[in-house]
Amino acid sequence: MLYARLILMRLLKAIVVLLLIIVFNFVLIQLAPGDPAAILAGEAGASDEQFLQQLRERFGLDQPLYVQLWEYVSGIATLDFGYSYRQQMPVLDLILERLPATLLLTGTAFVLSLGLGILAGAMAAKRAKRVSGSVIMAIALLFYATPLFWVALMAVVLFSVYLDWLPAYGMFTVGAELTGWAHVLDVAKHLILPATTLGLFFMAIYTRMTRAPMLDAAQQDFVKTARAKGLKSGVIQRRHILRNALLPIITLAGLQAGQMVGGAILTETVFAWPGIGRLMYEALMQRDYNLLLGIFFFSAALVILFNIVTDLVYRLADPRIKEAT
Amino acid sequence: MKMPFIAALAGLSLLNSSVISAQEGNDQTPQHGGVIDTIIQPEPPGLVLGMIQNAPTRTVAGNIYEGLLRYTTDLEPTPQLAESWDVSDDGLTYTFHLRDDVTWHDGEPFTAEDVVFSADVFHRELNPSARAVLQHVETIEAADDHTVVFTLKQPFGPFLLSFEAGTFTMVPEHIYAGTDFRENEANNHPIGTGPFEFESWDRGTVIKLTRNEDYYQDDLPYLDGINWHIIPDGASRAIAYENGTVDVLPYGTVENFDIPRLTAMDNTCVSDKGHEYFSPFAMLWMNNREGPTADKRFRQAVMYAMDREFARDVLWNGMGKVPLGAFGSNARFQNESLSPYDHNPDRARELLDDMGYDGEEVTLLPLPYGETWNRWAEAVQQNLKEVGINVRTEATDVGGWNQRLGDWDFDLAFTYLYQYGDPALGISRTYLSDNIEKGSPWNNVEGYENAEVDDLFARAATAHPDSEREALYHDVQEILQEDVPVGWLLELGFPTIYRCNVKNLITSGVGVNDGFKDAWIDQ
Numbered sequence: 001m002l003y004a005r006l007i008l009m010r011l012l013k014a015i016v017v018l019l020l021i022i023v024f025n026f027v028l029i030q031l032a033p034g035d036p037a038a039i040l041a042g043e044a045g046a047s048d049e050q051f052l053q054q055l056r057e058r059f060g061l062d063q064p065l066y067v068q069l070w071e072y073v074s075g076i077a078t079l080d081f082g083y084s085y086r087q088q089m090p091v092l093d094l095i096l097e098r099l100p101a102t103l104l105l106t107g108t109a110f111v112l113s114l115g116l117g118i119l120a121g122a123m124a125a126k127r128a129k130r131v132s133g134s135v136i137m138a139i140a141l142l143f144y145a146t147p148l149f150w151v152a153l154m155a156v157v158l159f160s161v162y163l164d165w166l167p168a169y170g171m172f173t174v175g176a177e178l179t180g181w182a183h184v185l186d187v188a189k190h191l192i193l194p195a196t197t198l199g200l201f202f203m204a205i206y207t208r209m210t211r212a213p214m215l216d217a218a219q220q221d222f223v224k225t226a227r228a229k230g231l232k233s234g235v236i237q238r239r240h241i242l243r244n245a246l247l248p249i250i251t252l253a254g255l256q257a258g259q260m261v262g263g264a265i266l267t268e269t270v271f272a273w274p275g276i277g278r279l280m281y282e283a284l285m286q287r288d289y290n291l292l293l294g295i296f297f298f299s300a301a302l303v304i305l306f307n308i309v310t311d312l313v314y315r316l317a318d319p320r321i322k323e324a325t
Numbered sequence: 326m327k328m329p330f331i332a333a334l335a336g337l338s339l340l341n342s343s344v345i346s347a348q349e350g351n352d353q354t355p356q357h358g359g360v361i362d363t364i365i366q367p368e369p370p371g372l373v374l375g376m377i378q379n380a381p382t383r384t385v386a387g388n389i390y391e392g393l394l395r396y397t398t399d400l401e402p403t404p405q406l407a408e409s410w411d412v413s414d415d416g417l418t419y420t421f422h423l424r425d426d427v428t429w430h431d432g433e434p435f436t437a438e439d440v441v442f443s444a445d446v447f448h449r450e451l452n453p454s455a456r457a458v459l460q461h462v463e464t465i466e467a468a469d470d471h472t473v474v475f476t477l478k479q480p481f482g483p484f485l486l487s488f489e490a491g492t493f494t495m496v497p498e499h500i501y502a503g504t505d506f507r508e509n510e511a512n513n514h515p516i517g518t519g520p521f522e523f524e525s526w527d528r529g530t531v532i533k534l535t536r537n538e539d540y541y542q543d544d545l546p547y548l549d550g551i552n553w554h555i556i557p558d559g560a561s562r563a564i565a566y567e568n569g570t571v572d573v574l575p576y577g578t579v580e581n582f583d584i585p586r587l588t589a590m591d592n593t594c595v596s597d598k599g600h601e602y603f604s605p606f607a608m609l610w611m612n613n614r615e616g617p618t619a620d621k622r623f624r625q626a627v628m629y630a631m632d633r634e635f636a637r638d639v640l641w642n643g644m645g646k647v648p649l650g651a652f653g654s655n656a657r658f659q660n661e662s663l664s665p666y667d668h669n670p671d672r673a674r675e676l677l678d679d680m681g682y683d684g685e686e687v688t689l690l691p692l693p694y695g696e697t698w699n700r701w702a703e704a705v706q707q708n709l710k711e712v713g714i715n716v717r718t719e720a721t722d723v724g725g726w727n728q729r730l731g732d733w734d735f736d737l738a739f740t741y742l743y744q745y746g747d748p749a750l751g752i753s754r755t756y757l758s759d760n761i762e763k764g765s766p767w768n769n770v771e772g773y774e775n776a777e778v779d780d781l782f783a784r785a786a787t788a789h790p791d792s793e794r795e796a797l798y799h800d801v802q803e804i805l806q807e808d809v810p811v812g813w814l815l816e817l818g819f820p821t822i823y824r825c826n827v828k829n830l831i832t833s834g835v836g837v838n839d840g841f842k843d844a845w846i847d848q
Binding site: 032033034035038039041042050051052058080086087088094097098101105156157160162164166169170171172174175268269270271272274277279281282285286287307 | 358362367371453456507508512527528529530531554555556557558560561564565568570675717721722723724725727728729731762764765766767807
């Protein structure tokens with residue numbers, strides 16, 4: 001009952017926030033230099049006024065701004081996200097077509113970084129006074145500090161060019177026409193490099209975020225008590241120390257999960273992964289406003305959704321957190 | 326059989342490609358089979374040529390669609406959908422005799438009605454470059470099923486150069502007539518007459534074309550299909566060639582600084598042919614309206630200050646030509662007696678002293694098309710600083726660049742334009758004063774106004790015969806050479822990089838867009 005009310009309240013707030021975001025994005029985008037019709041015409045090398053006029057009329061760009069905004073917002077209410085100027089397709093179709101690829105990539109990276117990050121952090125905490133613990137932290141710091149695109153390029157040079165173990169780009173082998181398990185395996189092979197690249201940064205953060213609170217919790221009285229009553233070291237690590245160190249990790253996981261739609265621009269570009277991030281980058285460059293606003297909307301909705309989920313997970317992880325809305 | 330014609334073109338292309346293919350011999354017989362993996366960059370917005378005319382669409386769809394004519398690398402027209410053509414003595418009536426054995430990819434026959442519909446209805450509504458030609462046309466009529474007659478209002482010298490697949494694309498009347506062209510379902514599955522048919526398009530990944538089994542030219546095409554990979558990152562595109570995933574890198578797919586590394590690979594050939602029709606010509610817009618660039622002496626000084634040979638040799642790997650003046654070497658009627666602007670910093674300083682240049686800062690906009698153009702802007706900036714011109718470069722993205730040029734908000738700016746083989750198609754537009762209009766980066770952006778130049782260009786476009794045109798164009802070049810409305814940087818040479826066992830890859834003056842028709846793989 002309590003949860004139901006909480007979720008309802010949050011959803012109502014979310015709608016207001018989303019509406020504000022739509023209006024804000026719409027206005028912001030109008031401030032960018034560059035007229036979409038001129039860019040489309042420029043790409044076609046055409047300088048003919050009739051061509052520009054046709055484009056503006058076709059996409060409603062000749063209407064006053066408030067009319068365009070109203071048309072846009074009322075369109076979204078009926079799940080009509082408009083039409084992409086450049087890709088010549090409805091925005092919703094474009095986004096839905098690209099969404100699975102992005103979710104596969106970011107989802108894999110999410111699970112990978114969360115799992116391995118916590119594991120490495122816990123190990124580093126347990127071995128805090130040993131060399132192996134320092135080595136883990138040094139590696140984590142290295143991944144934390146290295147730019148993503150550089151890691152991506154180096155991974156390609158090493159694993160695709162020199163060793164030839166993994167494909168350098170794409171989501172599947174073009175021309176191989178694989179089906180069934182062979183196809184799944186093929187996609188999995190293509191997924192390894194981009195997912196790892198994307199996951200490394202967050203993995204490093206999780207490692208650091210796990211280690212520090214665990215060391216902190218290990219000094220607490222309840223741990224001494226647990227040790228005194230004769231619990232095994234592994235059980236103390238998992239049930240008492242790790243669980244008390246979880247809250248910051250959940251916060252961060254909520255943030256990372258919120259970025260699942262729009263957070264992979266660089267990785268998708270370098271690895272030619274056919275996802276939303278690339279679509280967004282291209283839309284920005286081509287001033288494809290409808291498409292850009294559509295992607296912004298989906299990203300914002302996902303961030304809000306995961307904020308709600310994070311709040312719920314807090315309550316599960318730590319029953320002391322009570323109604324605070 | 327069209328073999329002699331093809332063989333002649335094959336000879337041409339072999340001469341132009343590198344030594345290895347020349348050694349392997351001229352008398353190989355083409356083999357059937359094989360799929361070519363190549364790259365298209367950036368991903369095209371759609372594939373219906375005539376509706377969309379940007380470069381990537383032309384490159385892919387030039388294999389699906391055809392025009393009435395094709396052009397040699399010397400820009401001589403050769404038969405394509407039209408078997409032959411006659412031009413009346415007064416230069417007003419053009420009669421095209423069409424092949425009678427051509428079918429669309431859906432099996433319907435191609436007839437004169439399709440030509441009339443394409444030119445008179447479809448392109449008139451959708452296609453700005455075709456519209457520019459159509460304004461000279463009085464009527465387009467089908468005399469019978471396989472004869473089309475174009476009647477012009479006045480003679481138009483470059484008319485025969487307008488029938489390339491990307492300008493007057495032939496589109497099927499039975500699919501488009503009476504529909505909303507842009508909303509037509511068939512746009513997702515383009516239907517042409519070309520050697521390859523559309524198979525599939527995984528957005529963001531690959532466009533696949535497959536062999537047209539019913540193609541009207543015997544034996545052609547040799548390839549079973551073409552896969553156009555879509556790879557957004559330049560470094561990844563270079564790697565795709567290095568690790569063997571793709572075999573052909575068309576123009577513009579890799580950064581210039583990667584080219585020496587790639588061409589040094591085994592079994593790799595390179596050619597800068599196939600651009601003769603477009604003749605991409607890099608220029609430096611100079612604002613003729615205000616600031617120091619409004620002074621002719623300043624513009625001349627810029628020409629003397631720039632080391633264009635350095636730019637070609639270092640930034641463009643030695644490809645391309647330093648132009649003499651406004652007319653590229655592929656354009657008709659080039660006046661070869663003009664005195665060139667050589668690299669002469671002393672002369673530049675003299676001119677600046679003479680005009681009393683006070684060191685006022687000028688802005689320079691690089692072309693936002695990648696690293697090469699940024700470096701080029703740096704090189705020019707350095708050249709200009711050497712003679713005492715105070716330059717500040719301002720980086721923009723494509724949208725911002727379009728806007729700045731459209732609003733005339735620049736002093737100096739890089740660009741490149743296609744010359745389309747004839748001054749009336751691709752050159753006069755830069756200098757005609759009635760082509761000054763805000764909002765486009767492709768018209769007379771620099772704001773040059775000269776009534777004499779306007780008059781000469783106007784008369785030359787409609788003069789008849791060619792000897793008369795030539796005299797007029799030679800005069801106009803003299804004036805432009807003196808006035809320097811814009812800086813003439815480089816006739817660009819864009820390389821196509823490919824495995825040497827891919828043969829006959831570029832066989833026409835639009836070869837980068839229609840080359841796979843004749844290509845074959847030596848297996």
